[in-house]
Amino acid sequence: MAAARILVITNRKGGTGKTSMAVNLASEYAARGRRVLLIDLDSQSHCAVGLGVPPVRGAASAQSFLAGQNSLRDALRLQVLPGLDLVPADPLFNHNGSGDTSTALGVALQAEGLLEDYDLVLLDTPPSLDGLLLNALCAADRVLVPFVPHFLSGEGVRQLARVIFRVASRGMNDKLKVLGFVPVMLDTRIGLHREVCEGLGHQFGRNRLLPGIRNDIRVAEAFGRGKPVRQHAAHCRAAQDFAVVADAIDRMWVSV
Ligand SMILES: Nc1ncnc2c1ncn2[C@@H]1O[C@H](COP(=O)(O)OP(=O)(O)OP(=O)(O)O)[C@@H](O)[C@H]1O
Ligand SMILES: [Mg+2]
Numbered sequence: 001m002a003a004a005r006i007l008v009i010t011n012r013k014g015g016t017g018k019t020s021m022a023v024n025l026a027s028e029y030a031a032r033g034r035r036v037l038l039i040d041l042d043s044q045s046h047c048a049v050g051l052g053v054p055p056v057r058g059a060a061s062a063q064s065f066l067a068g069q070n071s072l073r074d075a076l077r078l079q080v081l082p083g084l085d086l087v088p089a090d091p092l093f094n095h096n097g098s099g100d101t102s103t104a105l106g107v108a109l110q111a112e113g114l115l116e117d118y119d120l121v122l123l124d125t126p127p128s129l130d131g132l133l134l135n136a137l138c139a140a141d142r143v144l145v146p147f148v149p150h151f152l153s154g155e156g157v158r159q160l161a162r163v164i165f166r167v168a169s170r171g172m173n174d175k176l177k178v179l180g181f182v183p184v185m186l187d188t189r190i191g192l193h194r195e196v197c198e199g200l201g202h203q204f205g206r207n208r209l210l211p212g213i214r215n216d217i218r219v220a221e222a223f224g225r226g227k228p229v230r231q232h233a234a235h236c237r238a239a240q241d242f243a244v245v246a247d248a249i250d251r252m253w254v255s256v
Contacts, residue, residue: 039086
């Protein structure tokens with residue numbers, strides 16, 4: 001059986017829809033019958049919130065794994081939705097800085113046999129450049145960058161591109177490639193949104209610009225109810241857009 005694909009969802013800027021993308025793509029692919037593992041590498045721990053997974057005090061988490069306290073498998077919350085397992089983050093985890101290397105996650109995914117158990121591993125990441133983000137970049141095959149098409153988003157994406165280039169070029173992960181950029185909270189009637197998207201397409205290649213996720217209050221509502229948007233409002237425009245982005249990722253995976 002083929003090993004899982006590993007997709008990291010990241011942007012150095014905060015609030016660009018990373019967690020919404022991670023939770024909604026994870027549930028979209030799981031609903032299509034894929035075996036999906038979502039790993040939350042942001043200590044804000046929002047993936048569990050968005051999936052309605054209650055916190056368990058002191059339970060194994062992505063951070064306790066990186067601190068060497070447990071295996072990655074020990075941190076699994078199984079079948080949070082049919083076909084979807086979650087490694088949550090722990091917002092209360094007190095990290096003393098010991099035991100973390102940038103390769104621990106990639107090594108464990110392989111060594112613990114997790115790549116055989118899943119078709120897709122999705123990694124949600126923090127906006128800060130910390131050990132959790134580095135682990136994600138060192139473990140992943142492809143990078144997906146959600147961005148809000150505003151004035152400063154080009155700069156955030158360029159900063160991220162430099163980090164990715166460093167990881168890929170310093171032998172930390174030579175399989176890492178940028179899959180593409182997804183405009184989020186998109187309204188194509190707004191001139192600035194069109195301009196920012198065109199600018200990024202121009203800089204990184206139009207073929208790397210994925211279809212966008214339109215601005216839709218249902219995304220925030222669904223999150224507040226601990227559900228992916230396809231469960232909260234199956235026919236809303238964001239649910240449609242996440243399905244279109246999932247199709248585009250499948251197409252682009254082999255072509256980039
Ligand atoms: N398509 C959308 N339409 C409307 N609101 C959205 C959309 N996508 C995300 N949001 C909202 O934008 C806010 C930020 O989204 P999210 O938490 O996914 O971003 P993030 O990049 O993970 O943030 P952080 O950097 O803090 O981790 C949330 O309130 C979310 O509900
Ligand atoms: Mg987030």
